Amino acid sequence: MKEKELQRSRAVLPIGTIMKLTELTARQIRYYESQNLILPVRSESNRRLYSLNDIDRLLEIKDYLAEGFNMAEIKRVYEKQAARRQHEQQKLTKPVTDADLRDALHNEFLTVGGFRHDSGTFSN
DNA sequence: ATTCTGACA
DNA sequence: TGTCAGGA
Numbered sequence A: 001m002k003e004k005e006l007q008r009s010r011a012v013l014p015i016g017t018i019m020k021l022t023e024l025t026a027r028q029i030r031y032y033e034s035q036n037l038i039l040p041v042r043s044e045s046n047r048r049l050y051s052l053n054d055i056d057r058l059l060e061i062k063d064y065l066a067e068g069f070n071m072a073e074i075k076r077v078y079e080k081q082a083a084r085r086q087h088e089q090q091k092l093t094k095p096v097t098d099a100d101l102r103d104a105l106h107n108e109f110l111t112v113g114g115f116r117h118d119s120g121t122f123s124n
Numbered sequence B: 001a002t003t004c005t006g007a008c009a
Numbered sequence C: 001t002g003t004c005a006g007g008a
Helices: A005-010 A015-022 A026-034 A053-067 A071-090 A097-114
Strands: none
Touching: A005 A053, A005 A097, A015 A026, A026 A053, A053 A071, A071 A097
């Protein structure tokens, strides 16, 4: 892993900063964490510490919700993303870059986004 | 001042 | 999701 990614994954930002940068409330940020959409590390004083990647993640989640996705669907997107990440890693073939992840995520978006929904009523 | 968990008038 | 409590 390159230094640049190490910095992006270095969690040091307090929730207050995340709130300002994402326009999300602490309530929402913590809720998404409870849904395993993000996994901020904890400081010795139990404070949540976020990385730049977490911010990107939250902004994406925010976009999905704006597009009309519900938690279950967004979870599916990241679960598949994680599955692919593991699969690619197992095949020990092509290294997964941030660009690859962004693309995979976008594809999932188009795939599951083919239909508007209202929580749980799938049509495909 | 800031953040954390739990709970719901 | 908002918001208040009570503690760290």
